Amino acid sequence: MSTPTTPNQLAALNVLPDGPIAQKQPSEPFYAVWQLLESVTDPEIPVVNLREMGILRAVRQTASGLEVVITPTYSGCPAMSQMHDDVVNALAKAGMAARVLTQIAPAWSTDWMTAQGREKLRSYGIAPPHASRCGESNANVIQFASKNRASSAHLAVLCPQCGSQNTTETSHFGSTACKALYRCLDCLEPFDYFKPY
Ligand SMILES: [Zn+2]
Numbered sequence: 001m002s003t004p005t006t007p008n009q010l011a012a013l014n015v016l017p018d019g020p021i022a023q024k025q026p027s028e029p030f031y032a033v034w035q036l037l038e039s040v041t042d043p044e045i046p047v048v049n050l051r052e053m054g055i056l057r058a059v060r061q062t063a064s065g066l067e068v069v070i071t072p073t074y075s076g077c078p079a080m081s082q083m084h085d086d087v088v089n090a091l092a093k094a095g096m097a098a099r100v101l102t103q104i105a106p107a108w109s110t111d112w113m114t115a116q117g118r119e120k121l122r123s124y125g126i127a128p129p130h131a132s133r134c135g136e137s138n139a140n141v142i143q144f145a146s147k148n149r150a151s152s153a154h155l156a157v158l159c160p161q162c163g164s165q166n167t168t169e170t171s172h173f174g175s176t177a178c179k180a181l182y183r184c185l186d187c188l189e190p191f192d193y194f195k196p197y
Contacts, residue, residue: 054112159184
């Protein structure tokens, strides 16, 4: 693992990315740490890891040692202390120590979820969120919605079981505050929709 130590390198690492974080390559800084953290999953959605969820934002070297930055999906998320402990424990098992910094600004956005994370949500039976912001991040919405649909204010939430657009919200709060409860009017299955933020 290469460890940047010059002031310039440290400053560059303090700029947090605004968007999804791709899986790290062996040539990138702190690769070993990122690899270990691939095994740390969202306590509420165990098929998706923290990087894919967009919760894991940075691994960096500070004057007091290694630091891992995580951003909760919403303020007061009850799973946050669990994620903190899971990160510390995953690193401790490999003989590494890191401070875990919980950063709430800029606020987490569903746009920070990776494409693979969204696909895993769908496979798990949770409809992934539509992009919450305008612009290029809408590309993954348009691919499964018609042009007319895409231009309308309300995009259909697709059923993760059968792909139908014929769905309806039955409760704005599902199993957690992050999700709304939907029901498919074609296959009649209820499902969670991860709401955009
Ligand atoms: Zn369905």
